[in-house]
Amino acid sequence: MDAVRAERRQKYHEADVVVVGAGIFGCAAAYALANQGRSVILLERWMHEPDRIVGELLQPGGCAALRKLGLGHCLEGIDAVPCYGYHIRFHGDEVNFSYPYTNDHGEVVLQAQKKNGDEFKRPEGRGFHHGRFIMQLRRSCLAHPNITVFETDVTNTIVGQTSPEILGVETRTTVDPNANEKKQDCFFGKMTIIADGYASKFRKQVLGVQPQVKSRFYALELIDPPIQPSGYGHVNIGKASPVLMYAIGSHEVRALIDVPLDHPEATPEKGGVRNYINNVVLPTLPREVVPSFQAALADGKIPKSMPNSWLPPSSQAANPPGILVLGDAMNMRHPLTGGGMTVAFNDVVVLSELLAPIRNLDDHAAVRAVMQRFHWQRKSLSSIINVLAMALYSLFAADSRYLRALRIACFSYFQRGITEEPTGLLGGLIQRPFVLFRHFFTVAFWAIWLNGRDVVRSGGMLLGWLKVPLAVWEGFMILWTACVVFLPIMWQEAL
Numbered sequence: 001m002d003a004v005r006a007e008r009r010q011k012y013h014e015a016d017v018v019v020v021g022a023g024i025f026g027c028a029a030a031y032a033l034a035n036q037g038r039s040v041i042l043l044e045r046w047m048h049e050p051d052r053i054v055g056e057l058l059q060p061g062g063c064a065a066l067r068k069l070g071l072g073h074c075l076e077g078i079d080a081v082p083c084y085g086y087h088i089r090f091h092g093d094e095v096n097f098s099y100p101y102t103n104d105h106g107e108v109v110l111q112a113q114k115k116n117g118d119e120f121k122r123p124e125g126r127g128f129h130h131g132r133f134i135m136q137l138r139r140s141c142l143a144h145p146n147i148t149v150f151e152t153d154v155t156n157t158i159v160g161q162t163s164p165e166i167l168g169v170e171t172r173t174t175v176d177p178n179a180n181e182k183k184q185d186c187f188f189g190k191m192t193i194i195a196d197g198y199a200s201k202f203r204k205q206v207l208g209v210q211p212q213v214k215s216r217f218y219a220l221e222l223i224d225p226p227i228q229p230s231g232y233g234h235v236n237i238g239k240a241s242p243v244l245m246y247a248i249g250s251h252e253v254r255a256l257i258d259v260p261l262d263h264p265e266a267t268p269e270k271g272g273v274r275n276y277i278n279n280v281v282l283p284t285l286p287r288e289v290v291p292s293f294q295a296a297l298a299d300g301k302i303p304k305s306m307p308n309s310w311l312p313p314s315s316q317a318a319n320p321p322g323i324l325v326l327g328d329a330m331n332m333r334h335p336l337t338g339g340g341m342t343v344a345f346n347d348v349v350v351l352s353e354l355l356a357p358i359r360n361l362d363d364h365a366a367v368r369a370v371m372q373r374f375h376w377q378r379k380s381l382s383s384i385i386n387v388l389a390m391a392l393y394s395l396f397a398a399d400s401r402y403l404r405a406l407r408i409a410c411f412s413y414f415q416r417g418i419t420e421e422p423t424g425l426l427g428g429l430i431q432r433p434f435v436l437f438r439h440f441f442t443v444a445f446w447a448i449w450l451n452g453r454d455v456v457r458s459g460g461m462l463l464g465w466l467k468v469p470l471a472v473w474e475g476f477m478i479l480w481t482a483c484v485v486f487l488p489i490m491w492q493e494a495l
Helices: 002-012 024-035 060-068 130-143 272-284 287-296 340-355 364-377 379-396 401-415 420-426 433-457 460-494
Strands: 014-020 040-044 081-083 085-090 093-098 125-127 147-151 153-159 166-176 181-194 212-223 233-237 243-247 252-260 304-310 323-325
Touching: 002 014, 002 147, 014 024, 014 166, 024 040, 024 130, 024 147, 024 340, 040 181, 060 125, 060 340, 081 243, 085 401, 085 420, 093 401, 093 420, 130 147, 147 166, 153 181, 212 287, 252 272, 252 287, 272 287, 340 364, 340 379, 364 379, 379 401, 379 420, 379 433, 379 460, 401 433, 401 460, 420 433, 433 460
Parallel strands: 014 040, 014 181, 040 147, 085 233, 181 323
Antiparallel strands: 081 125, 085 093, 153 166, 166 181, 212 252, 212 304, 233 243, 243 252
């Protein structure tokens, strides 16, 4: 039977599932569905190792989901390095916090819940070169007996003649690279999964939406920079927008420099992005890492970049029968917190578990019911990662008095040692959105208190009481700003 299905995939291009895109989501989805005994065709435009700056930090929750999918081995043999938590540098002040302890079931155990004699472990994330990890995922798919991989460029969907059902996809396959000769191909499946990434060519056609872009990350690769503490993701917050640094190998550290769109110091007249990095970013960094940045900039080239996109999730209920749009093609968040791959692998876990009872994937009513459940079930994690990423970026790239007040309070909150649950949320370890809501608005009220105290103190011993009305007004504005930052994003996630 397996040989017959393999022949149908290879010769007739027919399978239970056609997956478009052999990236993070596509490979994981193909592998998970193949493990259910389904016949899978995986299509990828270019099977060479990609050289990209996305998908380089996998949170502990993502590592757990990867192991659950049977792909944990993909983290081995690629010089993937552990990440134990975060280190934030805020205008020269620093705070360091680790991922919280977890029990054998992966559940977070807070310090207050620990009992004498109990032994728990701190989970770890992994940093790596994106291309090496992708090739490990692809090798796993190539070795799977239920998956056939084709290198071909998908150009269109195939629509049924008598219904809007999607039957598969049309492609163009290179026959002779020297002559640029390509032939038309077709691939058919009971279900077609589109996972062609953030620049998806099918997103608008199927979902009718496009991502919002407010800034870009420009990337440098630092060699053996003296960053301490090692083994942590570093966030530098100064007068410039955030700068991230995290290890992607034994000697390599990725630096991501956020540059807001149309920033006046990054215009061509001012010298472009390199001018922004040299004159705005470098003065805000720890002195010991500046030489590593300068060495990475020495080639005179504009660093590689990627858009920082926000795309709220879409329900698949209105899709034409037979097609799903998933992964970054369906939902994106700012990469500040490094949660994208964690969301992707968790989505594959949820989707594969929900699809498992369905024998025939051409039962469109059953698949539609599953996708309605998937849309809501995934939110226990995805809404946390998405809201955190967008809300924290708004605070860390603050450009107003009230956002700055919230940012100061957020850092003060961490300095007070309240880090276990926030780090558990960032790491994909806590999947309870109310915990995020509670911490965010606790920070908001802490900001109101800190700001009010400073306003009253600025009047001195005699006139401070006269500034109480101003403190009350600014407290209201801080709370209003917090609501404007948090609630619209949460509302988008709740739809």
